[in-house]
Amino acid sequence: MMNNPRRYDAVIVGGGIAGLTAASYLSKYGYMSIVLEQQDIMGGLINSFDYQGFHFDGGIRSIESSGVLIPMIRDLGLDLDFRRSPVTLGIEDQVIALSTPADITAYEALLVSIFPENREDIRLIIRKIKRILRYMNVLYGIDNPMMVDLKANPSYVLKTLFPWFFKFVPTLYHIERLSVPVESYLRKYTSNQALMDMIAQHFFKDTPAFFALGYFSIYFDYHYPQGGTGQLPRAMVEYISHHGGLLKTGTKITSINLDDKVVSDSSGEQYPYHKLIWAADLKSMYRMIELDHLNQPKVKQKVVSTLGQLKNKRGAESVLTVYALVDLEPRYFKDRSSGHFFYTPQSVGLGQIKLPKTDTLELFVPHLKTFLALNTFEISIPVLRDERLAPDHKTGLIISILIDHETVLHIEKMGYYTSFKSCVQNLVIDILSTSIYPGLKDHVIDMFCATPLTIEKRTGSTDGAIIGWSYANKPIPVAHRMSRITRSVQTGLPDVLMAGQWSFSPAGVPISVITGKLAADATKKHLKKIKRSSAI
Template sequence: MRYDAIIVGGGIAGLTSAAFLTKNGYKILLCEKEDKVGGLANSFYYDGFLFDTGARGIIDSGIVKPMLKQLDIDIEFVKSIVTIGIEKEAIRVETIDSLNDYREMLVNLYPDSENDIDVILHEIKIVMDHMDVLYGIENPLFKDLKKDKDYLFKTLFPWLFKFLTKSGKIKKFNLPVYDYLSQLTDNQSLIDIISQHFFQKTPASFALSYFSLYLDYEYPLKGTLDLAEKLKEYIIKTEGVIKTSTEIKKIDLFNKTLLDQNDQYYEYNQLIWAADTNQLYKSIDMETIGDSKIKKGIEKQKELLKGKKAGDSIYSLYLAVDLGNQYFKKKSSGHFFYTPDKKGQSTIFEKLETVSKATEKKEIFDWMSEYLDYTTYEIAIPALRNEKLAPKGKTGLMVSVLMDYDFISNIKSLGLYEEFKYFAEDKMISVLDDSIYGEIRQKVIHQFSSTPLTIERLSGNLEGGITGWAFTNDDIPTITKMTKIKKTCNTPIPDILQAGQWTFSPSGLPISILTGKIAADKAVKTLKKGRRK
């Protein structure tokens, strides 16, 4: 059977592409290798507790809600207030004025660095202003500019002027946040506390804007999976076909066919690849390509991808505890960035490359223990957003820390994987019990964890990367400038477009949606031309 378009990958980008193609009346097939769609926007229930496996909250960025509105999809969101905590100090980020509370917290922790703190906060305000312009309107790709003249003249044109004015000024913040902060203070602990919950070499423009993004966090009332489920329902309702447990193994460019793991063929006019980019190029049957120019373009892209690292991944502890909502409400909101010790992790992190190749169990476990003492924890508590997401009088928590793929892979190769997971779980519970949650250890009902290897297995993402390509790469093999984002869908392969977190850096859920829409729009244009012929 021939489809107008086949989408490979049922994450948010693939679902978005599929939804907009069916909205335009095209016959589509979406193939997802797992048994359900959603990718990194997923949730599951365990013994009555809802746990999110990927995104802990959703940032609209002028993209998510306009997309839902255009598809006439209704999802109930609740405000997801972020709490930032360091040792015994904690503040809730509810308005722009919360920056003053953040300042007070930092000054209480670092009284001798008050002047440096004011300088840093001044820079944060500048970056926040830039980001507020960048994401300050509903994205025009989700508007009908021919019909919505009011938006065109009163919103988009004034925004374009502001954007062009600001875009040049943001360049000075392209330095990695750690290096940028080092120019503003010599207080190593202060530098660590502000920067250590970001990926390695994250640009200051991205990291320092996060205070602004915290104000934009929302949470689907039924969990993050609700977003994927509603897109899935829309696709099926508009006569799109979704095949789960279907992994594409080979692409025949000459016959425009795909072959899955069960040797079943599918024919396409347009293909949108919304899965791991490396897998796209591995799947191409080079013998079906007669055009030397196309072959050269594909080989060039393969070479560009060779050796490139994915962005940092995470280690996540899932806890079900016999403590009610009120216990946790006294400590934080439902989205909590908590650092148990202000010392900072930089001196520990310097040893990571060495310990990732270590063969002695003690050396590996000792490093992990010390890392967990000083790193920053992202703690998400769904039942604080919706009490129905956990049994009455009980609470579920997802507790995550940044984690290196090579470090975990080495542990797996040594045969220590399961033992290490149990050790890490126990250590994380101990850290929380000794600091912010003094009663949690004795109240644990269930505990289990996931690693970068889990994410790689379930999502197909290279090295379990959760935001696309690593900033540590010499050259990021994708577009990084917002002014060029409409080119993200292009590949050197005829009739094949791409979408998702591997097509723009840094990525995330809003960017995945945006690139999915861009790819769908390009496919629609091409398909329309084909129909006219």
């Protein structure tokens, strides 16, 4: 066994955006941390890769600031060309831009043109959306105070934070009243299932109404780093390394000794810590705690209890993504949409359609065809955001849909996983070829597919989830109200904090950044206390 005698100020498990945020701020504060990542590259769900000269984003397609990311980039002085990324939305043959709040009027007109008999329903829903957007503007309209050094910025406190606070408190009350699932909320205003689907079927099951209907504010706030989303973790890795922090890839943690405050990896190397920041899958953390060597009865009871609570908790739906290399000019796609496009080929909606579990691909395909034809596709086109991201006169497409991990896992168990992926690729291209991109299938050079199992294998994320816990969990096993976010990093275990998508719900990049910084700040406070105690 290899022993590492050094006790780090913080050991951070997980090199996604939360772990990198924690390490960045600890490095800024002058503390020694090490980030341990099981994959061969940092970034987690924010990553990019090149394939045959085409650049693709392997995780999220755009990054919203929400008053969090841009302040962090500015605070750390990261070298990033971070630009606005306009969104377009299409249903059948109609496409609209969603760049500013004024575009909600165009969205209303789009829905009315498709569902004229529901004009009044749509008017009421749009009115609610506009109200929720005002709430979202309060929540995210300023630099988040958790990302600002308040002592060093008294003018921010007086001129920005103080007036904002009196808007924030009542807004928080309204937001928390809108935590019901969006499907249930919409039923209060319309009985047309297809209309509800056009508004909400591209969101995760039981997404809170405030988050789904307020998501337009995130569309308006989408940004894209020049060079691809992977430029963000790259810049953070450079910052951490330059400021004395350590990062180690290809390192799989296998055990946690809470008494000795040591984590160990699969090669037997040990990493003693003052604070452990777990920025990875939460179920994995509790499974790795060495109960046999834990001599704190209350802590052992806490671990066993939490293991039981988490056992049947599910991650949210995941995504299936088709990557296509196409020999069509970027202009062909630019004439139809922006570089980030939400497209629904038919206005029928998915309704209650679900993919069944079948023993063979032949039995599965008819259901799959219907599921795909009625679905909403998230289409990302990197070269429309940065002209360097594809070979000349060619275009790369990233086409995603929501899909349940359990369905794909069953397909793998039945032995037709590879054939299923090939089938999905062809069906998706066929659907787009007969709708928004006529003739597309005749121009595909190559294509490949990633599924929830790909994400699970690469990141270790439960159920291949990309936003943490499913909203359908009753109860959600972590903090899920904005009023509790400052406490979301606390695990109740001695000297162990958590951060990232498994620490708070709903989760996303801003939440990962906030919880990463909260964990770093809590660690800083703890280390200062240790230093004061040792000086006495």
